[in-house]
Amino acid sequence: MTYDILEKYEMVPTVHLMKIRAPDVAKAAKAGQFIILRINETGERIPLTIADFNVDEGYVTIIFQEMGKTTKQLAKLTTDDKLQDFVGPLGQPSKIEKLGTVVLVGGGVGVAPIYPQAKAYREAGNKVISIIGARSEDLLILEDEMRNESDELYITTDDGSKGHHGFVTDIVLDLLEGDEAVDRIVAIGPPIMMRAVAGVVEPFDVETLVSLNPVMVDGTGMCGGCRVLIDGETKFACVDGPEFDARKVDFNLMMSRLGLYRPEEAEAVEVYEKECESETGCGGGCTCQ
Amino acid sequence: MSVRQPMPAQPADVRAHNFKEVALGYTQEQAVAEAERCIECKNPQCVKGCPVNIDIPAFIKSMKTSDFDSAIDKIKETNSLPAVCGRVCPQETQCEMYCILGKKEEPVAIGRLERFCADYELEKGVKAPQRAPPTGKHVAVVGSGPAGLAAASDLAKEGHEVTMFEALHSAGGVLIYGIPEFRLPKDIVQEEVDYIGQLGVDMKPGYVIGKIKTIDELKNEFDAIFLGTGAGLPNFMGIDGENLNGVYSANEFLTRVNLMKAYQFPEYDTPIKKGKHVIVVGGGNVAMDAARCALRLGADEVSIVYRRSDEELPARREEIEHAKEEGIVFRLLTNPVKILGDEKLMVTGAECVKMELGEPDDSGRRRPQVIEGSEHVVYADIVIMAIGTSPNPLIFEGAEGLEASKWGTIIVDEAGMTSIDGVCAGGDVVTGAATVISAMGAGKLAASTINEYLE
Numbered sequence: 001m002t003y004d005i006l007e008k009y010e011m012v013p014t015v016h017l018m019k020i021r022a023p024d025v026a027k028a029a030k031a032g033q034f035i036i037l038r039i040n041e042t043g044e045r046i047p048l049t050i051a052d053f054n055v056d057e058g059y060v061t062i063i064f065q066e067m068g069k070t071t072k073q074l075a076k077l078t079t080d081d082k083l084q085d086f087v088g089p090l091g092q093p094s095k096i097e098k099l100g101t102v103v104l105v106g107g108g109v110g111v112a113p114i115y116p117q118a119k120a121y122r123e124a125g126n127k128v129i130s131i132i133g134a135r136s137e138d139l140l141i142l143e144d145e146m147r148n149e150s151d152e153l154y155i156t157t158d159d160g161s162k163g164h165h166g167f168v169t170d171i172v173l174d175l176l177e178g179d180e181a182v183d184r185i186v187a188i189g190p191p192i193m194m195r196a197v198a199g200v201v202e203p204f205d206v207e208t209l210v211s212l213n214p215v216m217v218d219g220t221g222m223c224g225g226c227r228v229l230i231d232g233e234t235k236f237a238c239v240d241g242p243e244f245d246a247r248k249v250d251f252n253l254m255m256s257r258l259g260l261y262r263p264e265e266a267e268a269v270e271v272y273e274k275e276c277e278s279e280t281g282c283g284g285g286c287t288c289q
Numbered sequence: 290m291s292v293r294q295p296m297p298a299q300p301a302d303v304r305a306h307n308f309k310e311v312a313l314g315y316t317q318e319q320a321v322a323e324a325e326r327c328i329e330c331k332n333p334q335c336v337k338g339c340p341v342n343i344d345i346p347a348f349i350k351s352m353k354t355s356d357f358d359s360a361i362d363k364i365k366e367t368n369s370l371p372a373v374c375g376r377v378c379p380q381e382t383q384c385e386m387y388c389i390l391g392k393k394e395e396p397v398a399i400g401r402l403e404r405f406c407a408d409y410e411l412e413k414g415v416k417a418p419q420r421a422p423p424t425g426k427h428v429a430v431v432g433s434g435p436a437g438l439a440a441a442s443d444l445a446k447e448g449h450e451v452t453m454f455e456a457l458h459s460a461g462g463v464l465i466y467g468i469p470e471f472r473l474p475k476d477i478v479q480e481e482v483d484y485i486g487q488l489g490v491d492m493k494p495g496y497v498i499g500k501i502k503t504i505d506e507l508k509n510e511f512d513a514i515f516l517g518t519g520a521g522l523p524n525f526m527g528i529d530g531e532n533l534n535g536v537y538s539a540n541e542f543l544t545r546v547n548l549m550k551a552y553q554f555p556e557y558d559t560p561i562k563k564g565k566h567v568i569v570v571g572g573g574n575v576a577m578d579a580a581r582c583a584l585r586l587g588a589d590e591v592s593i594v595y596r597r598s599d600e601e602l603p604a605r606r607e608e609i610e611h612a613k614e615e616g617i618v619f620r621l622l623t624n625p626v627k628i629l630g631d632e633k634l635m636v637t638g639a640e641c642v643k644m645e646l647g648e649p650d651d652s653g654r655r656r657p658q659v660i661e662g663s664e665h666v667v668y669a670d671i672v673i674m675a676i677g678t679s680p681n682p683l684i685f686e687g688a689e690g691l692e693a694s695k696w697g698t699i700i701v702d703e704a705g706m707t708s709i710d711g712v713c714a715g716g717d718v719v720t721g722a723a724t725v726i727s728a729m730g731a732g733k734l735a736a737s738t739i740n741e742y743l744e
Contacts (some may be wrong), residue, residue, distance in 0.1 A: 001494065028501045038458060044549065044558035045458075069558060085458045087495040217549065217559070220456050220497055221681050222466075222521040223541035227532050234525065234532060239683065253532060256634040260534045264560030271555045 002082035003037075006059055011141045014066040015109055016075050017051070023058030025088045031116040032094030032211065032243055035060060036219045038085040039073055046070050047216055049113035049188070049242070050089065060088070063112035063141065069268040090219045091242045094209075096120040099183035101127045103175055104150070105168050105197060107189025108134055111142050113211060114188050118149035127151045129182075131171045133189070137162035168193065169200045176204045184209070187246065191255045198246035208246040212237045214257060229253050293395040294323040301614035305584055308470045308552055311611060312376070317355070320405040324352035326390065327397050334387035335399060340730030341368045341439070345384055345399055352402060361406040365418075369442035370435065370481045370729065372411060373464060375404025376473050378726045379605050411480050418488050421448035426743045429454065429511040430490075431498045431684070434462020435725045436517030436716025438485055439732030440739075444515075445488035447740050452511070453485075454496040457548065460485075462519055464725070466548040467540070469578050471585070472608075475547070503687025504712065513711045513739045516699060517732055520678040520717035526570070530628030531674070535562060535636035539571070539579045539675035546582045564671030567591045568639055570625055571675035572602040577609065579673045580617045592618035594625060594667065596644050596657045620667065622646070624657065628672055638668040680718045696721060705735035706742075713738055 007019040025035065034049045052061035066072045077083075094117055102121045106114035111132045122128050130150035134140040136159045147153045154171045155163030164171060168189070175182060185208040187197040194210040201208045214237050216226040221239040228237050229250035235241065297313040298304070304311050315323065327349045335345045344363050351360040364371045380386075380400035388396030410416075426449045430441045433455040445451045459465050460482045464473060486492060498504065498518075507514055523538030525531050542561070545551040549559035567583040569576050572595035583591045593612070595602060598621050602609055613619070625639040643663035646655035680697045692700045692708035698721055699714040701707050707714050715731025717723055 024496075024501050042550075042557045044560075085495050087456070087458070087497060089500055090497065217541060217544050218457060220500075220521070220683055222456075222523070223544050224523045224525070224538040225541045229532055253634060257532070257534055260562070261560045264554065268555045268558060268560070 002084060003086040005077060005079050005081055005083065008077065008079060010075070011063065012139050014075075015063065015139070015141055016066075017061060017063050018074070018077075019059045019061050020083060020086055021058060022060050022086050022088075025086065026053040026055050026058050026060050029053040029060060029089040030093035031096060031120040032113070033089035033091050034213075034219070034242060035062065035086060035088030036090060036216075037062075037083050037087070039070065039077070040084050043073075043084065044070055045085070045217055045219070047090070047213060047219055047238075049211065049213065050116065051112035052116055060086075063109060065109040068265045069272045072269065072272065087219065091238060092240070094120065094186070094243055096124050098125040101129065101180060101182050103172065103182050103185045104128060104130045105172060105185065105187035105189070106130070106132045106146075107168055107187075107193040108139070109141070110189030110193070111140075111146065114186070115142050115145055115149065117186055118146060122149055122151075126183075129175065130154070131156065131168045133157065133168040133193075135159065167196065169196045172197060173200050176201065176206065182206050185246075186211075186243075191251060191258065194246065194249075195251040195255075198249065198251065201246065209243045210246045210249060211242045212244060212249065212254060213242065214254060215260065227257075291326045291394070293326070293398055294319045294401070296398075296401055301611075301616075304471065305615040308585055310474050311471050314408055315401055315405045320352060320402060321355055323398050324349045324402060327353075328390065330389050334389065335384040335397075338383040338385070338387040340383070340726045341374075341733055343367050343384075343403070348406065349397065349399070349402060352406070357406055357409045361410045364403060364406055367733075368729070369439060369485060371403050372407035372477045373435070373473060373481055374726055374729070375400050375402075375407050376477075377468060379724060381606065383726065411477070415480065415484055415487075418446065418484065420446055420488060423450070424448040424743065426450065426512045427452070427510070428739060428743075429507045429514045430517065431507075431514065432456075432462060432517040432519055432716075432718070433460035433482070433492070433494075434517060434519050434716065434728065435464065436519070436718075436728040436732035436735075437462065437515065438482065439729035440515045440517060440713075440715070440736045441490045442485050442488060443733055443736035444739060445485070445490050447736075449743065451488075451490045453490050453492050454498050455492065455494045456497045458494050459548065460492055460494060466544045467575065467578070469543065469547055469582050471581065472578065497683065499683035499686040499688070504684070504691060504709070505687050505689055508709075508711070513742055514713070515732070515735050515739060516684060516707070516712065516714040516718060517716045517728070518681060518684045518718045519728075520722040521681045522679045523674065524677045524679060525674055526625070526676060528625065528627055530630055530636070533628055533630040533636045534634050535564070535670055536628055536672045536674065537562075539569070539575045539673050540678065542579050542673050543575070543582065546586070552582075552586060561586065562671055563587050564669065565589045566669045567671045567673065568594050568625075568667055568669040569673045569675055570594045570639075571677070572597065572604060573675065573677070574604045574608055576675035577604045577612045577617075579675050581612055581615060583671065583673065584615060584617065588671075590618060592620050592667070594620045594623050594639070594641065596622065596624040597654065598622055598646060601654050622657065623667075624659070625667075625672075626664070629666065636670060636672050638666050639672055641665055641667050678717075678722050680721070684718070704738040705731060706738055711742055
C-alpha cells in the first residue's frame with residue numbers, strides 16, 4: 001500500500017505543504033493529532049502534526065520544514081511520487097470546548113498545527129485570538145488562512161520585517177496584562193518558543209497548553225522514545241499527548257532528548273547531499289531527479 | 290545410545306560481529322540421522338507438549354525416508370509458521386521435554402527437525418495452501434504477530450474473508466520488530482507472512498486500531514473480530530534517571546535495530562546510539578536479544594544486570610549460553626537503584642546494589658533482597674531496560690464493554706471469547722508477555738471459536 005501526493009508546493013523558503021491521499025486517516029483525524037510517515041523502504045518514520053484534513057476529498061495536509069535528511073528528501077518529491085507509509089491519526093485530539101476567549105500561538109512551522117485548532121475553537125463558539133510569528137516576513141506561513149479563522153490576528157517577526165518587531169511572547173504578555181479575560185492559551189512552535197511562553201504565563205492563572213514533538217519511532221506507545229517529564233511524572237508524548245500543560249513540562253530534558261541524534265542527523269544529511277551532488281547520483285533512489 | 294546431532298553454528302568470535310543467523314540448520318544427512326533417533330514409541334508424549342498439536346511422530350517418520358514433502362505437509366496441517374517455530378520455540382520446555390529419550394539421554398531435536406523441513410520447503414518454493422469454499426463471512430484480525438497470523442491462517446482456510454490490521458508498516462509483530470535477525474532472519478518471517486497472504490488474507494499495515502477505526506466501528510463492518518495486539522508497552526523501573534539520554538526501552542532499541550535496520554545506518558535512515566559500555570537490565574530472552582544486538586553494533590563490553598541468580602534467569606538456556614559464548618558479561622544478583630548522568634543529561638552509568646536470595650515468593654522463585662552497604666557504580670554510556678512489557682491500552686479506545694484485568698490484559702473465557710460477543714482475543718494481550726508458540730495456540734483456539742460463532 002502506498003499513498004499518493006495530491007498536491008505539493010513550497011510555501012516559503014524551506015517550508016513545504018503536501019496533501020496526501022489517505023481517506024481513512026482524514027475521516028478519523030481531529031485537531032491536535034499527528035501522523036507518522038515513511039518515504040520509502042529504507043526511510044525512517046517521522047511524526048508530523050496534521051495541518052489540515054478534508055473528509056470529502058479524502059486527504060490530509062502536512063506542512064514541514066527542511067531539517068534533516070527525511071524532510072530534505074520529502075521536499076524533493078512531486079505529485080508523481082508516492083509515500084510508502086502514512087499512519088494516523090495518532091495521539092490525543094485537542095480538547096476543543098467552548099471556553100470564551102482562546103489565544104492561539106504559532107511560531108515558525110508551528111503555525112501549521114495551530115491552524116486546525118483555530119478552526120475547531122471557532123466552530124466550538126470561542127473568540128479566537130491568534131499570534132503567529134516567524135524569523136522574518138518571508139518565512140511567515142498561513143497568514144491569510146489564520147486571519148480567516150481568527151477574530152484577531154497578531155503577527156510578530158524577529159527582525160521586524162512584518163508586524164510586531166519581537167517575539168510572540170511579547171503579545172502573549174500584552175494580552176494577559178490587558179483587560180480581556182483569556183480562558184486558554186495554546187502554543188505550538190520550536191521548543192525554545194514554547195518554553196518562553198510557559199515562562200511568560202507563569203504568574204497568570206490561565207490554562208496554557210503546548211504540543212510536544214519529541215523523537216519517536218512507532219507513535220503508538222511501543223518504544224517509549226518520546227518520554228517526557230510532566231510534573232515529575234514520565235509520560236509518552238505519542239499516546240498521552242502530544243498536548244500537555246505548559247507549566248508542568250520539563251523543557252530542559254525534552255530539548256536535550258531532542259538533540260540526542262544530532263550527530264547522526266548531520267551524518268545522514270552529509271551522505272545524502274553527496275549522493276545528490278555526485279555525477280552518478282544515487283541511481284534515482286532518492287527521487288531528486 | 291544415540292547422540293543428538295549438534296546444530297551447526299557460526300563461531301562465537303565471528304558471529305559477535307555480524308547480524309547473520311547464528312544457528313545454520315541441519316544438513317540433510319544430519320536431519321535424517323536425527324530423525325532416526327526417534328524410537329516411535331507406542332504412546333508418544335511429545336505432542337502434548339506442543340501448543341499447536343503438531344503430529345510430531347508422523348512428520349519425523351516421513352523424515353526417516355527423506356520424504357520431506359510429506360513431513361512439511363504434516364507440520365503445516367496445524368502450524369502455519371514452522372520456519373519461525375523451529376527457530377524460536379522453547380522446545381526444551383515443550384515437545385522435547387516429553388520425549389521419552391530425554392529420560393536417559395538427550396531428547397530428539399524436534400525443533401531443529403521442524404526447522405529443517407520448513408527451510409527445505411522455503412528453498413523449494415512453498416505450495417499454495419488449500420482453502421475451503423467462501424463462506425461470505427468477514428473477519429477482522431487486529432495485530433499481525435504470531436497470534437494474529439495463526440488465527441488469520443486458520444480462518445482463511447475455513448473460507449472466511451480475513452482482513453488483517455497492523456499498526457506498524459510490516460506484518461509480523463514481535464517476529465519483525467523484536468526478535469533479531471541473527472536469531473530469526475526477517476526474510477524467513479516475510480516468507481511465512483507471504484504464505485498467509487496466499488490464503489487471501491488482506492493485509493492492512495499502518496492501521497492503528499483504536500485510532501483510525503475503533504473496535505465499535507469494526508463490529509459494524511465485520512462478522513467477527515480477533516484481537517491479537519500483543520504486549521507492546523515497555524515497562525520501566527520507575528527509578529531516578531530513566532529518562533536520561535542513552536536510556537532505551539528494549540522495545541525501542543530492538544525496534545530501531547530490527548524493524549528499522551539501524552545497524553545499517555546510514556544506508557537505512559534510522560539512527561541508533563552505539564554504546565561502548567552497555568548495560569541491559571533484565572534476564573529474559575528480550576534482554577539477551579538486546580545485549581547481543583548491542584555487542585554486534587560494536588560495544589566493547591555489554592553486561593546483563595539481573596537481580597536474581599543464574600538459575601532464575603528466565604531466558605532460554607540456549608540463548609544464555611550463546612550470549613556467554615559471545616562474551617556478554619553477567620552481573621547477577623545485581624539491581625540498579627539509580628541511573629546516573631552528566632550535566633548534558635547523557636547517561637554515565639548505573640548505581641547498583643548487590644542482592645541475595647531469600648524465601649520463595651508467590652512465583653515460587655526466591656525473593657531477592659538488598660545487601661546493605663553494597664552500593665556500587667557500573668559505568669555505561671547506554672542503558673537498556675528489558676524488564677517486561679504490558680498490553681497496549683490503545684485497543685480499548687472506542688471498545689465499549691471490552692473488559693480488562695487490573696494488569697491491562699483482555700479478559701477471555703476458555704474458548705478465547707472476550708466480554709463482547711463475536712470478539713475473541715489471544716496471545717500476549719490476554720496472558721501478558723509469553724512465547725510465540727503459546728500466542729499461536731491462542732490464535733488457533735480463537736479461530737475455531739470464531740468458526741463456531743459464525744456457523
